[in-house]
C-alpha cells in the first residue's frame with residue numbers, strides 16, 4: 567500500500583513569494599502544501615522594507631529595462647492584491663500610495679539625479695524634478711540644506727509582515743496547508759521528473775508539481791546561480807505616531823520607508839558576505855548618518871528592531887521563474903531586490919507554468935543553462 571502523503575503542489579519556502587503562490591494555487595482548487603524550514607516569513611521577507619519601486623530601483627541597460635517591465639506589471643497588480651488580502655482578514659489594506667522622493671544633499675548628488683531623471687524621462691516614466699523648497703513643502707521634516715529631489719508619484723509600499731500575516735489566513739481559508747520546521751533535504755524524481763521532496767527527517771512527500779521559492783537558499787536544492795546579498799535594516803519607531811514623513815525617501819545607498827503606527831524602515835546595506843547574518847555597526851551607522859543628514863528628526867526616534875536578510879541575487883538581477891525543462895521542477899527564485907514587488911506576478915507566472923503555458927523568455931530558468939535539480 568502506498569502511504570505517502572500526496573499533493574498537487576508542494577511549495578518549498580514560506581516567504582512572501584511562496585505563500586502568494588500557495589494562496590493563488592489553492593484558489594484554483596489545487597491541493598497545496600507549503601514546507602518552511604524555519605517559521606514563515608523569517609528570511610528576506612522579514613528584513614524587507616516593502617517598497618514597490620520599479621521606477622526608483624531601475625538599472626541602466628537591457629536587463630534593467632526587462633526588470634522595469636516586470637516590475638511595472640506586478641506593481642499594477644498590487645492594489646487589487648492588497649485589497650483582496652485585506653478583505654480576507656477583515657482589515658483595511660496597508661498599501662501606501664504616497665509616492666517616493668529621491669533626494670540629493672549636494673551638487674554631486676544633484677548631478678546624479680539629473681542623469682536619473684533623463685533616463686526615466688527617455689523611458690516615458692512618471693517622474694518630476696522638484697526644487698528643494700517644493701520637496702520641503704510636501705515633507706517639512708526634510709533638512710533646509712536639501713539640494714533637489716525627484717518625485718515618483720506612482721510608487722507605493724507595503725508592510726511585508728502584514729502581507730504575510732494576511733496571506734497565511736487567506737491561504738488557509740482557501741485550503742492550503744503549511745508545515746513550519748520542515749526542512750527539505752532534496753527534490754525527489756520519478757523517471758527523471760521532479761515529483762516530490764524528501765525532508766531532513768527522512769519523510770518523503772509526493773507532489774505533482776514542486777515549486778522552489780527558497781530565496782537565497784535556492785542553490786541548496788537546484789543548480790541555480792542564486793547568491794545571497796546581505797541587507798541590514800532597522801525599524802525606527804516614533805512614539806508620537808505617524809507623520810514625520812509620509813513619502814518613501816530614497817538617498818544614495820539608502821531609503822526610509824514609512825509604515826503604519828509611526829514605524830519607519832531605514833535600510834539597507836548591500837553586502838556580498840555569503841550566508842552571513844551578523845549585525846555589524848558600520849552599515850547601521852552609515853544609514854543613520856546619511857538619513858539624518860536629510861531628516862534630522864529620525865535621531866529622536868526609538869530603535870525598534872535591527873535585522874539582516876539575504877536577498878536572492880541572480881547574475882542578471884532578473885528572477886528565474888518557470889519550469890526547468892529537463893526535470894519539471896518549477897523555480898520561483900532570484901528576485902534580488904524586488905521580491906515583494908514581483909510576488910503577485912510571480913504567482914501568476916507559476917500558475918501559468920503549472921498549467922503548461924510558456925512564460926516570457928526574460929524569466930526563463932534556461933538562460934542560466936545549469937538550472938537542474940540537485941539529486
Ligand code: GLY
Nearest residue numbers: 797834877903904
Ligand atoms: N528593494 C530594496 C532592497 O533590496 O534593499
